[in-house]
Amino acid sequence: MTSARNSLLVIVGLLLLWQLAYWAIGDLALRPPLETVVKAGALIASEGFLSHLAETLRAFALALAIAVVVGVALGFSLGMNRLAGEVGEPLLVSFYSLPKITLYPIVLLIFGIGMPSKVAFGAIHGIMPIAIFTLGALRNLPPVLGRTSRALRLTRWQSAWALLFPAARPEIFTGLRLGFSLTLIGTLLGEMFASQRGIGFLLMQAIGLHDTDLIMVLTLLIVSFAITASMALLAIDKQLRHGSS
Amino acid sequence: MNAMTIAAPVHVGLRGVTRVFETNARTKVEALGPVDLDLRKGEFFAVVGPSGCGKSTLFDIVAGLSPATKGQAIFEGSRLDGRAVPEGVGVVFQEDASFAWLNVADNVAFGIRRAGLGEAEIKRRVDDTLTLMGLRDFAAAYPAQLSGGMRQRVCIARTLVQRPRLILLDEPFGALDQQTRLIMGEELLKLWRETGATVLLITHALDEAAMLADRVGVMSARPGRIIDVVETPWGRDRDSRVVSDPRFGEITARLWMRLRGESMAALSHKAG
Known part of the structure; x- marks a missing residue:
C-alpha cells in the first residue's frame, strides 16, 4: 500500500515540475502536461500512428530477444570456462563503455536502412550488459555449488541448466533489466537515424519540423512505456531476490 | 569394538596415497600422505587432524573429486581416479x-x-x-x-x-552451534544404523569424533599421514549420552595427546 502511495506521490511531483518548467520556459520548447495528454489521445487515434507504433514494438521485441539470447549465452560460455572468462571480460567491458553510436555507420552499411538496422542497433546496446551481468552472476556463485554438481553426478549440461542458471537467475535478471532499457534506447536511436517508419522516425521528423506538440507527445509516450516496463521488471526482480536471500 | 566390523570386508582402500599441488613450475606443495587406510564395510570412521593437514584433500580423493598424485585409492574394487564421483558414494560438504x-x-x-x-x-x-x-x-x-x-x-x-553405500561428510556440522551439533550427531548415528552404509566423517572436533565413530584416524601436520587409529568401545546403539561415560574422557584425551604436537607443528608452519 505504501509503495503504491509513494509511486503516486512521485508521479504527481513530476507532473508538477513539468507544469512549473512550462511556466518558466514557455511555448517555445514545451507544452503543459494536460495539453500533451489530450494531444497524445488524438495522436493515438489518428490514422497511421498505430502502424508506426507496431513497427517500433516489433523491432524492439526482436532486438530484445536477440540481446537476451546472445547476451545470456555469451555470459554463460565465458562464465563456465575460466580462461575464456579472463580473456573475454575486459573485451566485454570495453565494448560496453564504447559509445555505440560510433558504430552506426558500419551497422548501416551492413544492414541498410530499415528494420534489420534498427534491430541490430537495439541488440548491440542490450547484449553487453546482459552478458556482463550473467558472467558476474556465475562468477559469484559459491564454489560448493560446483562441487555439489559433481557429487550429484550431473552432466555439464544438467549442471548449467538445472543448477548454475537458477542459482544465478536473480543477478542475471538484474542484467536483463538494464539490457531492456538500453535495447529500447538503441532501437529508438536506430529509428531516428536510419528509418522511414516507427516512433523514432516520427520523433526525428518532428524535430526537423520543429513540431513541439508532436515532440512532447512522443516523448511522453516513450517515457511512460519505459517507466511502466521497468517498474514491472523491478517488481519481478524483487520477487526473485526475495526467495533466495 | 564389536566383532562384526572387524570381520567386515574392506570397502575403501588407500595405499600410499599422496597429493602434491603444483602452484607453479617451481613450487610444489605436498599436501597429503602417504596415507594407508582401510575403511571396513559398514563402519563409522572419523578423521581428525590439525588445521591445514590435508583432511579435505583426503576427503576429495575418497569422494572421487580429485586424483591422488601417487598411490592407489580403491572403492568397491574400482579405482578412484578423481574424475567423477562413483555411483554409490554420497557426499555432504561443510558449506x-x-x-x-x-x-x-x-x-x-x-x-x-x-x-x-x-x-x-x-x-x-x-x-x-x-x-x-x-x-x-x-x-x-x-x-x-x-x-x-x-x-x-x-x-x-x-x-x-x-x-549411497559410502557416505562422506566433510565437517558437516562445522557451522552449527554445540547443541545442534550433538543432536545432528545423534541423527547421523541413527541413519548410519538404518542405512547400513559406511561413513567417513572429517571433523576438527575431537569429542564429535569420539562420540560418533567406531574408529578415529588421527592425522599429522601437513603433509598429513594417519599416525594413529583409536577404536571406541561404544556399541552400534550409542547416542550422545556416551559423553558421560568415563571412557569418553579417556578417548578424547588420547586423541588430544596424539594431536597436540601435530597441532603445534601446524601452527608454527603457518607462522613460518
Missing part, C-alpha cells in the same frame, strides 16, 4: 549447499530426478528420506525459511535419497 530456488522436497529429489528415476519411485524415496531426516513438515518450505541445521539436514537428505 550450505541447499538450492535456494527449490523447496525442501524438490531439493531432496534433485539428484535422483536428473538420474532419470520414475516419478513414483522418486516420490516414495523422497517421502521416506524426509521422514528419516525429520523434514516431513517442511517439505514445502524454502531454504531461506530454515535454520542452518535444517538446511544441512536438507543436504544430507539429498545425499541419502540416492541410497
Whole structure:
C-alpha cells in the first residue's frame, strides 16, 4: 500500500515540475502536461500512428530477444570456462563503455536502412550488459555449488541448466533489466537515424519540423512505456531476490 | 569394538596415497600422505587432524573429486581416479549447499530426478528420506525459511535419497552451534544404523569424533599421514549420552595427546 502511495506521490511531483518548467520556459520548447495528454489521445487515434507504433514494438521485441539470447549465452560460455572468462571480460567491458553510436555507420552499411538496422542497433546496446551481468552472476556463485554438481553426478549440461542458471537467475535478471532499457534506447536511436517508419522516425521528423506538440507527445509516450516496463521488471526482480536471500 | 566390523570386508582402500599441488613450475606443495587406510564395510570412521593437514584433500580423493598424485585409492574394487564421483558414494560438504530456488522436497529429489528415476519411485524415496531426516513438515518450505541445521539436514537428505553405500561428510556440522551439533550427531548415528552404509566423517572436533565413530584416524601436520587409529568401545546403539561415560574422557584425551604436537607443528608452519 505504501509503495503504491509513494509511486503516486512521485508521479504527481513530476507532473508538477513539468507544469512549473512550462511556466518558466514557455511555448517555445514545451507544452503543459494536460495539453500533451489530450494531444497524445488524438495522436493515438489518428490514422497511421498505430502502424508506426507496431513497427517500433516489433523491432524492439526482436532486438530484445536477440540481446537476451546472445547476451545470456555469451555470459554463460565465458562464465563456465575460466580462461575464456579472463580473456573475454575486459573485451566485454570495453565494448560496453564504447559509445555505440560510433558504430552506426558500419551497422548501416551492413544492414541498410530499415528494420534489420534498427534491430541490430537495439541488440548491440542490450547484449553487453546482459552478458556482463550473467558472467558476474556465475562468477559469484559459491564454489560448493560446483562441487555439489559433481557429487550429484550431473552432466555439464544438467549442471548449467538445472543448477548454475537458477542459482544465478536473480543477478542475471538484474542484467536483463538494464539490457531492456538500453535495447529500447538503441532501437529508438536506430529509428531516428536510419528509418522511414516507427516512433523514432516520427520523433526525428518532428524535430526537423520543429513540431513541439508532436515532440512532447512522443516523448511522453516513450517515457511512460519505459517507466511502466521497468517498474514491472523491478517488481519481478524483487520477487526473485526475495526467495533466495 | 564389536566383532562384526572387524570381520567386515574392506570397502575403501588407500595405499600410499599422496597429493602434491603444483602452484607453479617451481613450487610444489605436498599436501597429503602417504596415507594407508582401510575403511571396513559398514563402519563409522572419523578423521581428525590439525588445521591445514590435508583432511579435505583426503576427503576429495575418497569422494572421487580429485586424483591422488601417487598411490592407489580403491572403492568397491574400482579405482578412484578423481574424475567423477562413483555411483554409490554420497557426499555432504561443510558449506550450505541447499538450492535456494527449490523447496525442501524438490531439493531432496534433485539428484535422483536428473538420474532419470520414475516419478513414483522418486516420490516414495523422497517421502521416506524426509521422514528419516525429520523434514516431513517442511517439505514445502524454502531454504531461506530454515535454520542452518535444517538446511544441512536438507543436504544430507539429498545425499541419502540416492541410497549411497559410502557416505562422506566433510565437517558437516562445522557451522552449527554445540547443541545442534550433538543432536545432528545423534541423527547421523541413527541413519548410519538404518542405512547400513559406511561413513567417513572429517571433523576438527575431537569429542564429535569420539562420540560418533567406531574408529578415529588421527592425522599429522601437513603433509598429513594417519599416525594413529583409536577404536571406541561404544556399541552400534550409542547416542550422545556416551559423553558421560568415563571412557569418553579417556578417548578424547588420547586423541588430544596424539594431536597436540601435530597441532603445534601446524601452527608454527603457518607462522613460518
